[in-house]
Amino acid sequence: METEYHSTNLNEKLSLFSEHWSPKIVAQMNDYHFKVAKVEGEFIWHDHPETDEVFVVLKGQLKIQFRDGSVSLREGEMFVVPRGMEHKPVAEQECHILLVEPVGTINTGQVVDERTAPQDVWI
């Protein structure tokens, strides 16, 4: 008997929620999570001292500000924020992103505030 395996459709996952800045886990590879998020407006300055962080834009545009510059990402573009580098993501309009980072990475890094999202939320 054939086993049925299922792909993960990123847009389908994104259609299941509407809140901003609240990444949802869609897949795990070794000890890394793949997460989708909807973002709009300005996030907070933060960094992840222990890990790089991957941003891939699936829809819209994202700007990631650094203390000494910035990078702009359009659909189909990615950027790796190096570990320990302070950054602030900003999206003028709603933007859909894919994040790749180690299991347990907190969205606000070492800062804990009202933007700190619950961890380990699968969708």
Add this chain to the structure above:
Amino acid sequence: METEYHSTNLNEKLSLFSEHWSPKIVAQMNDYHFKVAKVEGEFIWHDHPETDEVFVVLKGQLKIQFRDGSVSLREGEMFVVPRGMEHKPVAEQECHILLVEPVGTINTGQVVDERTAPQDVWI
């Protein structure tokens, strides 16, 4: 003075080469590589005993066969092949994919044949 940071455009990277089954590294996150590849036809049966492997379809369709079933991926869909699981990717027509796997992962796993691509090729 502002530092200029540059995004990685996946389609732009894919436009730079035409050969099939020869993944090119486009980014590194910690000890993982993000690679783009063009695939068409049948690959070989292989597995990666030490690591999971992520496939994301950027264009076209990919089927991944397993010994006991298969999964079909369309554009915007992903799948994590578990470590140690024998698999054979197949694309009826040219398909563009993004792979995520540890630095040094060999495309043919434990098999070495004419499909074994050079490692560590950045584009």
